[in-house]
Amino acid sequence: MALTEEVDTTRQYEIPEGVLLEFRLAGPLVRASAWAIDAAIRAVLYIVIGLSFSYFGGVGVAIILIALFLIEWFYPVLFEVKSGATPGKKAMGIWVIHDNGTPVTVSASVIRNLLRAVDFMPVMYGFGLLSMLFNREFKRLGDLAAGTLVVYRDNYEKRSELPSRTAERPGVELTESEQQAVLAFAERAPGLSSERRVELAEILNEISGHKGERAVDGIYGYANWLMKGR
């Protein structure tokens, strides 16, 4: 029995203009790490506040309790509304967005963070973990209610330098994914072993008509043409 469906962790959303946006969903592991970092930050805050206000008697206790309440409930909201990510999420390179890719609003952020109370049940995010493991988009209950996604942030990668060769036009018209494959080869081939490099390049023997290192050079030429030849 042959399976054809490809497993991936992306989610696509087509905006009304017909453009397809692709989000890379963040799973329970990276989100747990982000949560652990935030929990550590909050713990330090609690210790500092607790130690500094414990000298002020009854008023101090009141201030400590109010600060605890505010931090526990609004720490994520504050950061998510401000920049889309709490410090922990920022450190892990993920952030919160709406299902349609827009930045998270105050109401959505408040909903998803108030529902932590439900996700937290029975102990330590039991329901939240189960929900994340079995939801197609790694959503916990708060995300389901608020219509939010936690996704990896696309960072602008520095374009690696292509091996310089004379630009050469490929013998056939290439589709977009094929062009991407050619460019990926040119970017990554210098890091591969020479045997593997040649092995990969010779797959395109039909097009380039070369063997060995000349095949590799041929594909470098195609990549140069795709990058700047036209």
Place this chain on the structure above:
Amino acid sequence: MDLSRITINLRSRTPWEGADLGFALARSEFLRLWLLWLASALPFYLLLVLLLASEPVLVALLAWWFKPLYESPLLFWLSRRVFGERLGFSEMRQHWWRIVRPQLFANLTWRRFSTARSFNMPVALLEGLKGSERRTRITVLGRGQHVTGWLTFFGINFEILLELSFLVLLVLLIPTELDWLQMDSLIMSESGVEVWLQHIGSLLAMSLIAPFYVAGGFCIYLTRRSELEGWDIELGFKRLAERVKGNRSFSSAAAGLLLLAVGLVLPGEPPIAAGLPDREAVQQSIQEVLKDDVFGKREMREYWEYVGDTEESGEDVPWLLQWLIDFFEGYTQGLATVGEFLLWLAAGLIIAFLLYRVSQMRDWLNLGTPPGLRRRQPLPVTLSGLDIRPESLPEDLVRQAEALLLAGEGRAALSLLYRGALSVLVFRFRLQINIGATEGECLLQVESSQDFSGAAFFQRLTAAWQGMAYEHSLPSTGELETLCRDWDRVFGELHEE
């Protein structure tokens, strides 16, 4: 290994995303993986319970320790699943020992402590490497793959929290009145129904997490290999070569049939046999489509719009005129500047003058002296231009006034009486009268004073004084005599005290 049959989307991923991919894979095949895990683990667990019925903690510990035993079938099954094959349960049972046996002893002893267990297992089980080969391979593959450690760390935490969740949920759902279960006994107890619940909880937690853990490690491994060996490139090139070959040799239908026959149908992307259409034809058809009214129409509208000043001067104007324009422009501009300067100067002068006036009237306005300081102010020596210092007045004031009256100096007499009254009020009664107060203000002060009772007399005296000073109507001699007598009555007695 035939990459064209792979059923995960090969793309460059971070190790974290690799783990996520594993979680997605485990979710999509959860039921099969879960049953497969239970097929190995449940009999083993029951055996342990039978053998060590009195040691529930030891049972849980041993079951946990032998995890690699139930994980290798999952990994083997997943490795086939990734290449599009779902092994049946009977096949798995046949090969079970062959899958589990390799390096079992190492897996269950020193390697049990490795935090990268799920990532290293494929090297031994799928690549079949041993000893130093395996070590070097893991060193190369494992470079920068610290996520595998976090996977194990959070895996343990997930298990613990799921088991606790299960137990706590049970206690929460049973009404407290029934008193069947207690939280502390449920977690600590070593006998009875609580122990069975503990066993069920730990089995559930381990079985829930195991598929995700194994698949997570396996997919981090796949991501790493794909990155190192360019799997995505190989797949992309093979699909390209396939398409080109199909174009050249066969018609599209024949190519499809042939590919199907050799089992090389590419997932999700049928071979493009017709080739890419001609560029010009495409452009032409695009233009035809765009001609439709649906895509809008052209319309001309005219309207005025301010585009800013145009600098035309100097074009057609003779140079002399231009010079004159410039000159006068400069002149008028200069004039305006001078005018502006004069205006500012005038404003400054007016403000300075006003400030000067204000400073002159400080005393009267009583600016800048808070009430507390006002009390310590030196007592006034003159009021309404009259010298009221006690030493400036004669000893027997009334006698003097009467003498002046007899001499026909009514004005002087009245003046003396008024001065004397003020002096007494200020210096004897300590009445708070400001320097520069008018007669009317003095009268108000006197009337509001509680120490002094001769306000009615003072009012008559003031009226007489004001009438003389401002209207030049001197009271009759009789009235003045009355005033002298009354003065003596009001102030004279005091004088003697």
